[in-house]
Amino acid sequence: MKKILLNRDFILFSIILIILIAVGFANPLFVTPKSISDVLTDTSILIILALSQMIVILIRAIDLSVASNLALSGMLISLLSTVHPELPVYYFIALSCVIGTILGVLNGISIAILKVPFIVTTLGTLSIYRGLIYFVSDGKQVYSNEFSEDFLALIHVKFLSLSFLFWLAVLVFIVIYILLNHTRFGRNLYSLGGNPDAAKYIGINENKYIIMAYSLSGFFAGLCGYLWVARYSVASTQIAIGFELTVISACVVGGISVMGGVGTVLGCVLGALLIGLIRNALPAVDISQFWQLAISGAIILLAIIINTKTEQRKEKTIMVEN
Amino acid sequence: MKLELKNISKNFHGVKALQNVDFQLQENSIHALLGENGAGKSTLVKILCGVYQPDSGIINLNNKQQSIPDPSASLSLGISAIHQESVMFDELSVTENVFIGNHITKSNGLVDWGLMQDKTNQLLKDLEANIEPNEKIKDLSIAQRHIVQISRSLIHDADIVIMDEPTASLSQKEINELYTIIRNLKKQNKSIIFISHKLDEVIEVCDEFTVLRDGELIKSDSIQNTNKDQLITYMAGREVNQIFPKNDVIIENEIFEVRNLFKKTQFKDINFNLRKKEILGFYGLVGSGRTEIMKSIFGITKLDEGEILFKNQKILIKKPSDAIDQGIVYLSEERQQLGMTGLMSVKDNINMAVMDRNSNFYVMNKLKEIKNSSAMQEKLNIKVSYWSQLTQSLSGGNQQKTVIAKWLSTKPEVLILDEPTKGIDVRSKSAVHEFMGELVEEGMSIMMISSELPEILGMCDRVVVMYKGLIKDILNVKEASSEQIVKLASGES
Numbered sequence: 001m002k003k004i005l006l007n008r009d010f011i012l013f014s015i016i017l018i019i020l021i022a023v024g025f026a027n028p029l030f031v032t033p034k035s036i037s038d039v040l041t042d043t044s045i046l047i048i049l050a051l052s053q054m055i056v057i058l059i060r061a062i063d064l065s066v067a068s069n070l071a072l073s074g075m076l077i078s079l080l081s082t083v084h085p086e087l088p089v090y091y092f093i094a095l096s097c098v099i100g101t102i103l104g105v106l107n108g109i110s111i112a113i114l115k116v117p118f119i120v121t122t123l124g125t126l127s128i129y130r131g132l133i134y135f136v137s138d139g140k141q142v143y144s145n146e147f148s149e150d151f152l153a154l155i156h157v158k159f160l161s162l163s164f165l166f167w168l169a170v171l172v173f174i175v176i177y178i179l180l181n182h183t184r185f186g187r188n189l190y191s192l193g194g195n196p197d198a199a200k201y202i203g204i205n206e207n208k209y210i211i212m213a214y215s216l217s218g219f220f221a222g223l224c225g226y227l228w229v230a231r232y233s234v235a236s237t238q239i240a241i242g243f244e245l246t247v248i249s250a251c252v253v254g255g256i257s258v259m260g261g262v263g264t265v266l267g268c269v270l271g272a273l274l275i276g277l278i279r280n281a282l283p284a285v286d287i288s289q290f291w292q293l294a295i296s297g298a299i300i301l302l303a304i305i306i307n308t309k310t311e312q313r314k315e316k317t318i319m320v321e322n
Numbered sequence: 323m324k325l326e327l328k329n330i331s332k333n334f335h336g337v338k339a340l341q342n343v344d345f346q347l348q349e350n351s352i353h354a355l356l357g358e359n360g361a362g363k364s365t366l367v368k369i370l371c372g373v374y375q376p377d378s379g380i381i382n383l384n385n386k387q388q389s390i391p392d393p394s395a396s397l398s399l400g401i402s403a404i405h406q407e408s409v410m411f412d413e414l415s416v417t418e419n420v421f422i423g424n425h426i427t428k429s430n431g432l433v434d435w436g437l438m439q440d441k442t443n444q445l446l447k448d449l450e451a452n453i454e455p456n457e458k459i460k461d462l463s464i465a466q467r468h469i470v471q472i473s474r475s476l477i478h479d480a481d482i483v484i485m486d487e488p489t490a491s492l493s494q495k496e497i498n499e500l501y502t503i504i505r506n507l508k509k510q511n512k513s514i515i516f517i518s519h520k521l522d523e524v525i526e527v528c529d530e531f532t533v534l535r536d537g538e539l540i541k542s543d544s545i546q547n548t549n550k551d552q553l554i555t556y557m558a559g560r561e562v563n564q565i566f567p568k569n570d571v572i573i574e575n576e577i578f579e580v581r582n583l584f585k586k587t588q589f590k591d592i593n594f595n596l597r598k599k600e601i602l603g604f605y606g607l608v609g610s611g612r613t614e615i616m617k618s619i620f621g622i623t624k625l626d627e628g629e630i631l632f633k634n635q636k637i638l639i640k641k642p643s644d645a646i647d648q649g650i651v652y653l654s655e656e657r658q659q660l661g662m663t664g665l666m667s668v669k670d671n672i673n674m675a676v677m678d679r680n681s682n683f684y685v686m687n688k689l690k691e692i693k694n695s696s697a698m699q700e701k702l703n704i705k706v707s708y709w710s711q712l713t714q715s716l717s718g719g720n721q722q723k724t725v726i727a728k729w730l731s732t733k734p735e736v737l738i739l740d741e742p743t744k745g746i747d748v749r750s751k752s753a754v755h756e757f758m759g760e761l762v763e764e765g766m767s768i769m770m771i772s773s774e775l776p777e778i779l780g781m782c783d784r785v786v787v788m789y790k791g792l793i794k795d796i797l798n799v800k801e802a803s804s805e806q807i808v809k810l811a812s813g814e815s
Contacts, residue, residue: 181433182432182435183431183432183433184425184427184433187433188423190411190414190418191411191414191418191422191423194411194412194413194414195409195410195411195412197409198409198410198411199423200393201393201409202393202394202422202423202424203392203393203397203423204423261411261413261414
């Protein structure tokens, strides 16, 4: 029982519940099924990106280029859809994923083969990918009336009165859960991040895993490129700007250690949900708009402190009782 | 499986770690590999594990010549090592650590957790170990970690298991359990290389032994043909063959004293004093608490109890700067991580600890800095190619001298050196020794932690021998024999 109570995921879940109840008292409208379903839809893209970021963080790296990757993939398919509105939507989704994956592989190659540190590489590609959007779009926006109906329709499909975005996030959660917990690939990511030297001793090829992790991160950024553009019906140079930081905070709140090798898929999702909840709840409880950003930062910090303080490490002992 | 090493040599930057060493491991045998720190045991083990490549010599397995280019080659040849340092994954479960890199998969490609769990359970039961397969490694005791490593080598179907001081930090009960496991392994036709400093246990457990000293083979024989005293003579019985240029100085009055130092789980009942112009040695096995005591004295970690007296006055040291202000400095063993900033010049490193003395109202006085650093460079003979050369590009010996220069700039009265000559070449080593001699002549007092017995015997006036966080004895070096010191340090007598 004590073990469950000290479980990080359980604590995070409790924090979410407490916030939900507190906000419910302040504004009962916020806890209606409709409103909660909106929060879930709104958080879905964050969940997907946090899960793919988690793969990278597990091996002691970070991908700062996800938001730029998302925006570039989204812009490219939007431009194509204005020229070829007749193409089916699945074609655009697949294409967006492919573009995202290529951008991710480039990150991976730079880090694994060219040995450019991951911070430098992804900071660089953050600007490069963002800059390319200006280049391909001439700085112009693609507006909602320029997309085909088909392109925008899929995102509004509902199942059991929950949105397509939500169900897609559930699917990604299941896939990544299986990938990280039930495949050799996933388990080796944990060992590589947990103890890189020891991982080499057992013959894990570090470079291969770096490239794979960044490809996956790119793939999901590409997928979210379509989702973002379709959801907001607009593609511009400014979409998702700075979103990589929200994604990384979601991972950190979810207990994914930036030291590598530690973190659960469930925790990652809960981290994203907590951040999504705070962002949606603060406007609902009449907090001045000027305060919202600072307060949401403070809540995130508090959640991390509560969550990490519960884990105490044992001290190394020299003296032995004989 | 029969293992034979012939004429193995290995050099590190001119230091001969192994010289023409022969080693034979018979089938179905427990073979003790003995020697002091620095004798070459771990180099030999690392060659077997594929971490180092020998400069010359051959490795035969079952009369077939083999090369071991990397760790995974070593594993696939059936050699598995249980290391002292952690090669485990703290955050992962026991099951996963046992199967790491070797996960069993089902026909659909997914990892078969159920089967791995069952196998681990069975394995742990066979070893009569009380460990839950789904516990995380970080929650296990050191003894339990060893058992997990042993299970891992069994899963890899290793024929040769190397155990590097497996009993070093275990209680007597755990040690007995481990012996049972080792004997069970032997019954399963495994050969075991057993490294230990505890000679009683070597005689109890092992069938054969090999003693190395200074990288050379001294003796290899059956355990039945020897006894403990003989083994000690093989290990320690060397003449002090390096030059330790310490002049006789007249030791003056007591300058520093500690009383009843205690830190939970680390050390207790620590009492010793240091006299002016004395070199006081600290000898013990790695992990016997020597460094921990010095870190507490220097204010890096907090003492639970005890008092420190300096010049007969009780002093309170809460943080390193308190100690430095008193005139006590500590040179860490990990000079690269803790002692210097590799990306700064030698001059900046030397001046790092005395910024306040070399500045006027927070503005650095360049002239004073240059004066200090060039005086130090000359005094310690630090060789740099150009004046702004980065410290990280210097040799280990010159780096060590730079760290010493940094601390000497603070003009200390008590100098604590932690393994001051570890990993540096012979010439720099004797330079450091010579310099220590000069310092005490000038009136400084030194405490030196060293794991090298000749260094202790050659340099120190008295030696504090430690074992598992306790002081076993404080000996006058002139009257002590190396056998006596080795005995005390391994917890015997």
